[in-house]
Amino acid sequence: MKALIRFRISVLLLVVTVTGCSSSGKETAERSQATGKYYIQNCASCHGTEGGGTALGVTLRGRKLGSDVIRNSVLNGSARMPRFAVSDTLLTDLSQWIHDLK
Numbered sequence: 001m002k003a004l005i006r007f008r009i010s011v012l013l014l015v016v017t018v019t020g021c022s023s024s025g026k027e028t029a030e031r032s033q034a035t036g037k038y039y040i041q042n043c044a045s046c047h048g049t050e051g052g053g054t055a056l057g058v059t060l061r062g063r064k065l066g067s068d069v070i071r072n073s074v075l076n077g078s079a080r081m082p083r084f085a086v087s088d089t090l091l092t093d094l095s096q097w098i099h100d101l102k
Contacts, residue, residue, distance in 0.1 A: 035093040042084060051101035057081065061101040070095045 046057030
């Protein structure tokens, strides 16, 4: 439960940092929230709420995964990971999300 609370605070801080004072801040915040929601619903059960991994999925936090590796993994899956049908926009945002995990 504490990890989920820390994760949600991290999401909020990321949204505030990303949006800054730009005119498209609301759109950016909405996209960031959608990405966080998608991650929690589809990735966290295996990769952990903070990207630290579980017995089912590898650690994402702190790894230097290229966007092409993330894209391939999400779209094609692997031996243990299912494939996901996502939009290019969500895939780009999810890749950035994973890069920002610390």
